[in-house]
Amino acid sequence: MGVIDVHNLSKSYGKVLALDRVSFSVGRGELFGLIGPDGAGKTTLFRLLTTLINPDDGCAEVDGCDIIKDYLSIRKRVGYMPARFSLYPDLSVEENLQFFAALFGVTVEESYDLIAPIYKQIEPFCTRRAGKLSGGMKQKLALSCALIHRPSVLFLDEPTTGVDAVSRNEFWDMLAALKERGITILVSTPYMDEASRCDRIALCSEGRILGIDTPTGIVRGFDKPLYGISAKNMFALLERARSEEGVEDCYPFGEKHHLVAGEGFDEERFKAALADVECLEIVSTEPTIEDMFIKLMRR
Amino acid sequence: MKQNFGSFVKKESLHILRDKRTMLVVMLIPVMLMTLFGFAISTEVNNINVAVVASERTDGVRDAVERLSQNGYFTFNGYISQDEIDYFLRSGKAGAVVVFASDYDRRVEQTVAGVATKPIIQLIVDASNVNTAASATSYLQNILLGTASQQAMFETRMLFNPQMRSAYNFVPGIMGLIFILVCAMMTSVSIVREKEVGTMEVLLVSPVRPVKIIFAKMIPYFAISCIVLVTIMLLARYLLGVPMSGGVGGIFSLSLLYLALSLSLGLLVSTIATTQMAALLISAMVMMMPILMLSGMLFPIENLPKFFQVVSNIVPARWYIDAVRKMMIQGLPLVAVWKNCVILIGMTVAILSVSLKKFNDKLE
Amino acid sequence: MSDVVISVRDLTKRFGDFTAVDRISFDVHRGEIFGFLGANGAGKTTAMRMLCGLSYPTSGSGTVAGYDVRTESEQIKRHIGYMSQRFSLYNDLTVWENIRLFAGIYGLSKTQTEERATELLDRLNFSSERNTLVCSLPLGWKQKLSFAISTIHRPEVVFLDEPTGGVDPVTRRQFWEMIYEAADGGTTIFVTTHYMDEAEYCSRVSIMVDGEVRALDTPARLKQQFAAESMDEVFRTLARGAQRGE
Numbered sequence: 047m048g049v050i051d052v053h054n055l056s057k058s059y060g061k062v063l064a065l066d067r068v069s070f071s072v073g074r075g076e077l078f079g080l081i082g083p084d085g086a087g088k089t090t091l092f093r094l095l096t097t098l099i100n101p102d103d104g105c106a107e108v109d110g111c112d113i114i115k116d117y118l119s120i121r122k123r124v125g126y127m128p129a130r131f132s133l134y135p136d137l138s139v140e141e142n143l144q145f146f147a148a149l150f151g152v153t154v155e156e157s158y159d160l161i162a163p164i165y166k167q168i169e170p171f172c173t174r175r176a177g178k179l180s181g182g183m184k185q186k187l188a189l190s191c192a193l194i195h196r197p198s199v200l201f202l203d204e205p206t207t208g209v210d211a212v213s214r215n216e217f218w219d220m221l222a223a224l225k226e227r228g229i230t231i232l233v234s235t236p237y238m239d240e241a242s243r244c245d246r247i248a249l250c251s252e253g254r255i256l257g258i259d260t261p262t263g264i265v266r267g268f269d270k271p272l273y274g275i276s277a278k279n280m281f282a283l284l285e286r287a288r289s290e291e292g293v294e295d296c297y298p299f300g301e302k303h304h305l306v307a308g309e310g311f312d313e314e315r316f317k318a319a320l321a322d323v324e325c326l327e328i329v330s331t332e333p334t335i336e337d338m339f340i341k342l343m344r345r
Numbered sequence: 346m347k348q349n350f351g352s353f354v355k356k357e358s359l360h361i362l363r364d365k366r367t368m369l370v371v372m373l374i375p376v377m378l379m380t381l382f383g384f385a386i387s388t389e390v391n392n393i394n395v396a397v398v399a400s401e402r403t404d405g406v407r408d409a410v411e412r413l414s415q416n417g418y419f420t421f422n423g424y425i426s427q428d429e430i431d432y433f434l435r436s437g438k439a440g441a442v443v444v445f446a447s448d449y450d451r452r453v454e455q456t457v458a459g460v461a462t463k464p465i466i467q468l469i470v471d472a473s474n475v476n477t478a479a480s481a482t483s484y485l486q487n488i489l490l491g492t493a494s495q496q497a498m499f500e501t502r503m504l505f506n507p508q509m510r511s512a513y514n515f516v517p518g519i520m521g522l523i524f525i526l527v528c529a530m531m532t533s534v535s536i537v538r539e540k541e542v543g544t545m546e547v548l549l550v551s552p553v554r555p556v557k558i559i560f561a562k563m564i565p566y567f568a569i570s571c572i573v574l575v576t577i578m579l580l581a582r583y584l585l586g587v588p589m590s591g592g593v594g595g596i597f598s599l600s601l602l603y604l605a606l607s608l609s610l611g612l613l614v615s616t617i618a619t620t621q622m623a624a625l626l627i628s629a630m631v632m633m634m635p636i637l638m639l640s641g642m643l644f645p646i647e648n649l650p651k652f653f654q655v656v657s658n659i660v661p662a663r664w665y666i667d668a669v670r671k672m673m674i675q676g677l678p679l680v681a682v683w684k685n686c687v688i689l690i691g692m693t694v695a696i697l698s699v700s701l702k703k704f705n706d707k708l709e
Numbered sequence: 710m711s712d713v714v715i716s717v718r719d720l721t722k723r724f725g726d727f728t729a730v731d732r733i734s735f736d737v738h739r740g741e742i743f744g745f746l747g748a749n750g751a752g753k754t755t756a757m758r759m760l761c762g763l764s765y766p767t768s769g770s771g772t773v774a775g776y777d778v779r780t781e782s783e784q785i786k787r788h789i790g791y792m793s794q795r796f797s798l799y800n801d802l803t804v805w806e807n808i809r810l811f812a813g814i815y816g817l818s819k820t821q822t823e824e825r826a827t828e829l830l831d832r833l834n835f836s837s838e839r840n841t842l843v844c845s846l847p848l849g850w851k852q853k854l855s856f857a858i859s860t861i862h863r864p865e866v867v868f869l870d871e872p873t874g875g876v877d878p879v880t881r882r883q884f885w886e887m888i889y890e891a892a893d894g895g896t897t898i899f900v901t902t903h904y905m906d907e908a909e910y911c912s913r914v915s916i917m918v919d920g921e922v923r924a925l926d927t928p929a930r931l932k933q934q935f936a937a938e939s940m941d942e943v944f945r946t947l948a949r950g951a952q953r954g955e
Binding site: 299336 | 748749750847848849874875876877878879880882885886889890892893903904905906909910927928929939941944945948949951
């Protein structure tokens with residue numbers, strides 16, 4: 047029995063199937079990541095679980111409450127940070143926090159110990175209007191507001207979108223700290239590199255879950271040899287590599303191209319065939335979550 | 346969670362206070378409208394040139410023309426012939442032409458005696474400005490039918506505003522308009538803003554019932570409207586000299602009822618609109634236009650085509666403006682407009698229940 | 710024309726007593742994919758505006774596609790392409806109408822437009838979508854189309870502002886392939902982003918902190934220099950010392 051239990055949840059908007067029979071379960075105190083691009087159905091899933099919309103089919107429970115029948119009880123015990131900036135830009139940092147405390151019938155003092163590690167960083171700017179904060183500071187304020195009523199489950203929809211690398215990293219550190227305090231966290235992100243910060247992840251695409259596992263478990267599912275290749279002319283290399291025998295897939299991956307070796311691939315033969323390519327390098331490399339995602343999407 | 350309510354109201358008030366420009370506009374609009382309508386735009390009869398056609402200048406005709414030329418609002422432009430009427434009106438040399446029957450004196454006597462009822466004077470009026478024309482016509486009639494007994498027939502038309510001072514008529518209209526603007530338009534925009542920005546999602550995912558938040562939102566707008574109401578009343582009384590003989594208390598009570606109605610309308614709009622732009626447009630098209638056109642504010646309802654007269658019945662402002670006019674200008678007490686009050690209460694209840702039903706605490 | 714397409718020397722922009730961009734200097738070569746990175750508020754938007762001829766530098770000099778950023782901003786605008794994730798295409802126009810609009814903006818003739826549009830649609834396998842409204846295209850398609858349209862007038866340099874945020878990994882690869890192809894064909898690509906995984910695709914990256922360029926090299930050499938595993942780590946090391954929040 048998890049804190050979040052989802053069974054065959056489906057939701058359509060008109061003809062568009064936003065969520066297609068999704069099932070998963072999140073245990074107490076787990077940091078669970080929904081990884082997928084825009085349009086994968088992440089926001090729909092959050093809205094269903096926060097009882098903002100009703101499913102067409104399937105059922106789900108959050109902290110023991112049914113999302114349709116007990117939706118009012120759910121709203122008392124969850125914290126939610128929507129994908130859009132959800133603070134009042136014309137109110138100050140302090141006023142925003144106080145308003146959200148009042149919304150949940152608590153005082154800032156009651157929950158101060160929980161939000162302090164986050165809120166302290168923006169407290170020096172407490173009289174500044176929320177609309178004038180930097181991306182990272184807005185995000186910290188939004189998180190403080192979502193935590194103000196000590197929720198047992200936290201829903202964070204793309205909290206790191208539009209935030210720079212330093213702030214993103216800090217944000218994940220904060221989530222790790224909250225997890226230590228027993229809060230269950232469901233977080234979504236389109237960035238594969240953030241997946242490793244989660245306990246478990248679900249790879250989502252076009253309303254479906256492609257795979258659920260721990261980040262290392264996901265990567266382990268990549269069962270083919272993977273190489274990183276590079277040359278002076280990267281674009282030409284891509285075309286050449288794809289036409290070689292045994293190359294199942296080859297795609298740009300940062301500085302190198304990743305080459306997925308299928309049956310009949312031989313490294314030496316590959317090198318020999320591309321001997322005329324300037325500065326050719328080929329090294330065996332470890333797959334990442336993104337490689338797995340590509341593999342699952344291509345299937 | 347009663348303690349919440351105060352902090353919600355505080356938050357809404359902060360939103361309003363921080364948006365100084367809107368605040369200023371809201372406060373200035375009534376003052377501007379009052380001065381504009383009160384002085385500049387007017388249906389006042391002023392300096393209208395009147396030409397006269399009379400085949401015989403009998404004593405009766407002379408007497409009537411004398412009264413006409415002595416009146417400050419009309420200028421006697423001389424006698425013209427029947428053929429010249431069209432030219433005078435078209436060229437703007439005359440705003441109105443009075444045509445006396447050839448046997449004017451005799452027929453006046455017959456009319457007074459109650460023997461004959463046929464028209465004895467023809468009024469031809471340049472009606473390019475409907476309101477001025479209407480006022481001029483009724484005023485001219487009053488002046489021309491100078492004898493005591495005949496004047497009595499027209500007395501009711503002119504009694505409450507003998508000089509046809511237009512400001513009197515516009516004050517109720519402005520009130521009908523401005524409260525819709527402040528209450529309905531601004532409330533709906535501020536609710537929809539939360540939807541647009543995304544804060545509504547967070548509000549919905551909280552134990553507080555959104556209806557409570559909505560009501561907290563209405564309070565500051567209600568307060569602003571009350572300030573505006575007092576401003577308008579003061580301006581009306583002391584700047585424009587509107588008599589308010591029906592009692593200020595009655596006008597206030599009626600206006601509070603109208604405020605409640607406007608707030609409900611705002612809520613209704615916010616349940617339909619998803620963007621601030623849409624809320625603005627709906628408020629402007631669906632609410633402002635009918636008020637301007639169909640409430641009797643600019644055009645008398647009796648002058649509208651039959652179809653629009655029927656439609657005007659569902660425009661709340663029509664009933665409010667009508668009642669305020671009766672109380673402000675005719676000096677009737679609140680009880681005398683009970684019918685309008687009942688209609689307004691009925692509308693408020695209907696609109697409020699529909700919008701509360703439509704306003705659910707889900708996103709769909 | 711020389712091999713250097715963008716050349717910047719001591720470029721500075723001050724707003725009052727605030728120095729948004731502080732004496733930055735760098736060269737970008739033809740066909741290069743140049744990553745221009747920086748934290749929020751580091752000054753990269755201001756710098757890019759100066760390069761696009763939208764903002765006048767306080768001091769220093771720069772040329773883009775051979776034109777002076779101080780005196781020839783109109784010429785610059787005609788010889789660059791621009792694509793941002795936030796705004797790219799008009800959703801309520803069809804694919805073809807968008808192409809015609811942007812071709813018109815850059816002064817392409819009717820026959821040129823027709824020719825290049827057909828070629829562009831063929832290359833993207835979009836020919837069947839010619840009369841589809843852009844809003845009904847999937848996000849990934851929109852971005853590919855948007856990039857193609859931003860190069861329809863064959864600009865020397867294309868400025869890309871966070872081009873692939875939120876796109877699925879497969880489409881993203883296709884997108885980068887398009888960029889590689891354009892670069893291979895001699896178009897210079899200037900990418901601003903604060904997503905470090907996008908940086909890894911660039912041939913060279915510069916990192917701005919507090920208005921200054923603090924690092925400039927290939928991703929591999931930067932990682933080596935900072936003893937870091939990823940560009941993300943390089944960036945964090947540099948940006949942690951930032952004085953400016955916003």
